[in-house]
Amino acid sequence: MVVGESKPIEEILAMVADFDKILLTGCKGCVTVCNAGGQKEVGILASALKIARKKEGREIQIDEVTLERQCDPEYIDQLEEPINNNSYDAVVSMACSVGPQYIAARYEDLLVFPALNTTFIGGSLEHGVWAEFCQACGACGIHNFGALCPIARCAKSLLNGPCGGSSGGKCEISPETDCVWHLIYDRMNRLGQLDKMANVVMFKDWTTSRDGGPRKIVREDLKQ
Amino acid sequence: MRLNYPSNVKIVNVPCTGRVDILHLLKAVEDGADGVYVAGCLEGDCHYLSGNLKAKKRVAYVKKVLEEIGLEPERAEMYNLSAAQGTRFAEIAREFTERIRELGPSPVGSGAKSGAEAA
Incomplete structure (x- = not known):
């Protein structure tokens, strides 16, 4: 929401x-x-x-x-x-x-x-607490990261993390902020996909994001 | 016990203070009450487990709103007492009335009124 x-x-x-x-x-x-x-x-x-x-x-x-x-x-x-x-x-x-x-x-x-x-675009963690989960980049690739979004949830939006600021599962920006790359590692480990983390993820094409100007979706099948 | 408490305190009965909403308290102030307090059960003694704890948080929110709009947050308060503490009930009514008297009439109010919610 x-x-x-x-x-x-x-x-x-x-x-x-x-x-x-x-x-x-x-x-x-x-x-x-x-x-x-x-x-x-x-x-x-x-x-x-x-x-x-x-x-x-x-x-x-x-x-x-x-x-x-x-x-x-x-x-x-x-x-x-x-x-x-x-x-x-x-x-x-x-x-x-x-x-x-x-x-x-x-x-x-x-x-x-x-x-x-x-x-932000996010969800509730508990009643009265909400967090950001999506940055609407327009080209979802969370499947490459254990279904967790490093764009929205990493302070640096790193695609090949974590950075040196990750400590004890938390981000250097705040002890309350999870390091999403720590979460990605844990989850990919559980899924037996750690080998995929050895792949270097290339730079992202941001043209689907705000860099391409205000966005619009046209669905001809629905349009009147 | 035939205890006396100030007649300016108007009681609104609710089944549990968990029913008391932020809007109920604000409406009391909006309609001219000089102060409004919630008398809930003792913490840990709520029949519905957390009704009085929810009320406490809502009173805290109302205090914050009052402060933001330039009214004294002390015009809203949460008290905890058991239904068996009649003496304490009267004491709280006197204590809160005295506090409001010291603050003076609400700049919002049209007349000297004070409200209370009890469960």
């Missing part, structure tokens, strides 16, 4: 400082799963902002709506009713950064703000 986290409330308060009526939009997709921008987090942020503004003696009206997803135009349709029937000063989105961009594209004259920092 796309993992995000809330911006500091102070930063969001500054964004809406000039407004008296806003629409706060959540997303029922990834950011609900990572407890950053679902219906519940929308309620909490709305309450915190209202308390802060009441304290200043300048109340703010905040309407709340949580869309099925904010990364599909058909779900942005769910904003038609609230936006057309209210004169909002701005919309604040608690989706990943795709959400506010979709809302801005639909409503050309409306100010849109992001309430989250979109952080």
